[in-house]
Amino acid sequence: MIEYGTRIVAGVTPGKGRTKIHDVPVFDTVNSALESHNANASIIFVPAQHAKEAVMEAVDAELNPVVVITEGIPARDGMLLLAYAKERNTTIVGPNTPGVITPGESKLGIMPGSSFAPGKVGLASRSGTLTYEISQSLTHSGIGQSTCLGIGGDPFTGLDFVEVLKMFREDPLTESVVLIGEIGGSAEEDAAKYVRDSAYPKPVVAYVAGRAAPPGKRMGHAGAIITGSEATALAKIESLSAAGVKVAEVPSDLPRLLQGQVPALQH
């Protein structure tokens, strides 16, 4: 992150106060860090067992947004930390997210900067490495990105597709949007509904992973499981297509779909 240009002013690890890492001072608590440093956002790598309180500590210190990289947070803790943040008007990205990147400017996340390039496409995804795969293919096709964000692979996440779509709508630097979805939950269906109901003014294209996934099995991400007909990839692709979102059959079709060179998947 430092290499990419993000100004990391302090780290917090209980018991490691008064030390330094990569020349960044480390503190025992968030409050003590803020006594001598100005910060406006937080990124959390704390192990799942302690993640809930780490998020609360950042929220209490009025850092906003809070990006939660941690994977495997108990669902109950996830619900609690999201409710806590919502009450205090703090935006949570994740949990289980690669973070946020504005290519060429800064990133609050763990994605490889080399997969991204500055441009006008906004990207929101439920997955990590698949995001890098797709941003890389966009970048190689000469399509840069305004901001890319992982909403997180957990069942309970802070920002969802709809909220990110709203932000991209208001963002003058974003001209079109890529959504990368997967099986499980209803984030894609909700996004489709929002795009349709709001007559979304910018083009939206999508890819949905997991068309070959068997029902009832959880595919790696805690959130990626088909429960009933709603959560299947096909149902999601259908809702998106019906809302006017062009859906790519394979990830590598996305750049050409954005440029109008290949037809969208039909259902």
Place this chain on the structure above:
Amino acid sequence: MAQTIEGSCRVKLFEYEAKSLAQNLGVLTPRGAVASTSEEARDIYKRIGGDVVIKAQVLVAGRGKAGGIKFASKADETRDRAAEILGMSIRGEKPRRILIEQKLVTKKELFVSIVQDRASRCQTILASEQGGVDIEQVAKETPEKLVQHKLDPVFGMRSYDARDVALKLGYQGQQLNMLADILSNLYRLSIVYDAELVESNPLVENEDGKFTAADLRLIIDDNSLFRHPEFQERSKEVSAEVSPLEAKARDRDLAFVELEGDIGIIGNGAGLVMATIDLVKKYGGSPADFCDVGGGANADHVAAALDVIQSSEKVKSVFINILAGITRCDEVAKGILEVKRVVGLKKPLVIRMSGTNQEEGKRILSSAGLTTLDKMDDAARLVASGEST
């Protein structure tokens, strides 16, 4: 209907276990005991007497339709029915235990469930006065009979939440308070055990007006197991829902799901692996598994995955698809070579590597005579056509 996140690789408890935990929290359950032989079942009958129900203790759903629930009213009859159930295979799962319980004289069967509701980011109570049937069907056909009540994620179920639900189920007076108590206790069960799901179907209204949990399901969120060490081993137990290969993979901390086909799939990151499977299928191949070594995989993870997958007889070739970010291609290459050195590469490989330290990774592999592809599409097409790199 609220969306649940119930899965097949979570820690599900057997009915008798769930009931015993619920009893400790004040939930009334039928009088009974668990047996692992038909003789034990006979002895239990002698203690209970009257009409009994004999229930297979399995984790798969649909046990009733598969014949896993039988009735008896004599000791010898109980033994015979128990023997039948113990000899059965219920949707692929062999019951090792049976629960023998007093048969309830029911006035009404209710459905009560406490689920984790993704869309609302809270727990939700789902309840219906039409219990004993498939609740999805109730939701579809008579949605007005399904009560949904969201619970505040911070304050949880308050006594008036429980009374609201009991009222909507049509109860009043003392019965309303009794049902509300049961709901509160089931909620406490969900909190104490970090339950993804607590479900009683049916929750029976007895002739005397009291409520008894005739059936009870409890699924524990496996991300919470560090708080529940007593269930930790359960997540690795082999059941009918977990194939031997899946168990082997989980033992080595891989996210692994066995599929029907013959092309082994390894990738880093769940979304990427799902996309890989979709691609291989599109090009006419048939994936044998979903195997995610994790977004930050190192040499050991890759070696473990390759080792497990090539041990499967049905696998004819293996596709390794790595998009390196935190993971480094040279680490992945070392993992592959480690397997080659220790047990040998037993199946043809197609390797796609891209990202961090790509050139170093390629160099390591080519020194061992292995080549890689840069693009996922090309690699998927190649492996689906039955060739290797």
